[in-house]
Amino acid sequence: MNEKFLKPYDPKETEDRIYKLWEKSGFFNPDNLPEKDKGYFSIVLPPPNVTGTLHLGHALEDSIQDLAVRYKRMKGFKTLWLPGTDHAAIATQAKVEKEIQKKEGKSRYDLGREEMLRRVKEFAQQSHDTIVSQVRKMGASLDWSREAFTLDERRNLAVKTAFKSMYDAGLIYRGNRIVNWDPKGQTTISDDEIVYEERKAKLYTFKYSKDFPIYISTTRPETKVGDVAVAVHPEDERYEKFIGQEFDAEFCGVAIHIKIIADKEVDKEFGTGALGVTPAHSMTDWEIADRHDLPRPQVINEYAKMTVGDERLLNKKTTEAREVIVNWLRSEGLLEKEEEISQNVATAERTGGIIEPLPKLQWFIAVNKPIKERGGKTLKDLMREPVEKGEIKIIPDRFEKVYYHWIENLRDWCISRQIWYGHQIPVWYRSASLTTDQKKEICCDINSPEGEGWEQDSDTLDTWFSSGLWTFSTLGWPEKTGDLKNYHPTSLINPGYEILFFWVARMILMSQFLLGEIPFKTVFLHGILRDKNGKKFSKSSGNNIDPVEIIEKYGADALRMSLISGTGMGNDSNFDENKVKGYKNFANKIWNITRFILENTDLEDFSSLKDAGPLSKEFEDMANDMTSDMENYRFHLAAEKIYQYIWHRFADEILEDSKKVIKEGDDNSKKEVKKSLAYIWINCVKMLHPFMPFVTEEIWSMLPQKRNNLLMIEEWPF
């Protein structure tokens, strides 16, 4: 017996060594797996953002996926788990900008595009390297030979190809529309990148001029210089008689022309029941302007400063302009009342800037446009249908409803960003001005067009555009590769439910349109891992834990097991270090069980054993139950089952009972008992392997076997 067993199990000594052994074996790459004719199984790793290092939430994700992957591999599938990282455009650039601002007091404009990009890339590379080493520490059996990055060259080709094909189909268009402008990050963002924060605000009720017949309410008086109408509900008796009338007014030095219109969007109960329509600076007002064919004067610019008025307003920040206007209203006797209300303020997810809705010329994906090549279906249809038909299964299924609801409310997706880090839009223009003249020559292609004077659009793409291609861009698309044929649609995707819209929906959109097939068959959503007190892990609240820190202390096996067991599907869970400690003890327990078995069963070859004698049925029932849990993604139950069986049935009872026989029994019964102990044990070690791969692999290498396989490719029992 190996003398290692005389000491407690030491994950530190074991884990890195075992990981190297696995990598050397080549079995992470399915091309090297033995042929078993069971078919293919594939997962792409949700690529972590290169904005920093991994936290425990990633460890949870890695644990679940590695568990699924190792199980399928043992089941004999050609199993591919494909790693990669995400450039996370805005998030990464914003992070680096922040640091440079803090350390050097410089903005990205001070550095210039080229130098800024160099800095971001450098940072991204460092993050990448840390992330990869963290993932390895977890024991993740990823095929590193296929590693991808959302911003590498192959993915860039995929992005350009996708863009062109959607452009040619008329689904990507450039339009002057109201967008979410982030004055802090100096870029547009999509609806999904907005976070609403509840804040106290003042609601002012006033009228534009003395002879104006209706009072209106607003929290943003400064935008009112851009008003073109007052909208009332069509059935509001109070205002019916005014509908259709038009008024001129001089509003704090700005001449405005107001038409009174009726629109069903207006809520009779809110404020005075009359809405001042500011088409250029409010999403709903923009739509009202659409319906009533109103002008849309812009009064605020990209820096959240006023662009109209005399010295009182012009070039003032919106917050200053607000005070000016409120004071003016007061002095003119137009202000009826002010009241405190709480309102949701739209802020940018990554920079925290307060969103300023502005009309801008941007690129969009049309989600409601009938697609000829798809029999008149829209992108929304293409997203909805595979889930409705059950081709894509979402687990837990309650998220299907959430998914449909999101699709119903979806507006055209703004994909252009005014940041530098990302995939540059593959469109070229031939004319001096890029922003104003729409009639100039335009060319969308994979490569820059022939001829003189072409200039590429300086905008980059929303990071989710490239992540949307992830299931197939990683497999070689647009080339028709063998990987694409074998591994797409992928079998399973396992993100947190918080990116169902951002990512899962977009992958379905992209794959459905570009490949005409689903990106994955099963979406298994996991919950969010929170800290001990139920708070979300985040860098800002200082509760971030590096998984490697926990691994150093307790071992990766213990961490994995603690994250998986006792957590209901799709439920959030709290991280508990004590639980990890408990599973470290468990690792030691199975270590010592092995020692006992090696000391007490003098069998030469475990692999030829066929059953566990009288204990066979009980054991096989447990194993079958557990296998069925594995098949149905009830990993937390499977983990609990094997744990309970090993510790409290096998060790506490079966093994204890065997002592007497081994000591006092006759030769025959001794031999029977030894055989069934050994039989149960090798199968327990196999079944525990997806959960605790390191310690089981280490144990496996010390059991007396004639075959000399790694445990990771052993056959799953029964």
Place this chain on the structure above:
RNA sequence: GCACUCUUAGCUCAGCUGGUUAGAGCGUGCGAUUCACAUUCGCAAGGUCAUAGGUUCGAAUCCUAUAGGGUGCACCA
């Protein structure tokens, strides 16, 4: 406003399609120990499964309502 979700032992949570005395881990109390393991073992205490109704032979599990916590979406003038 609409939807989803949670409320089970002191704490953190499991409990899959309704089925015998409701489970685990940690914690607590008592005890054991030359025995594979003190990172151990045995025993014990501790729950009217949020509340009120209903369906059923039978409900923690299904239905309805209520209360409290969380989340998403819409509105946010």
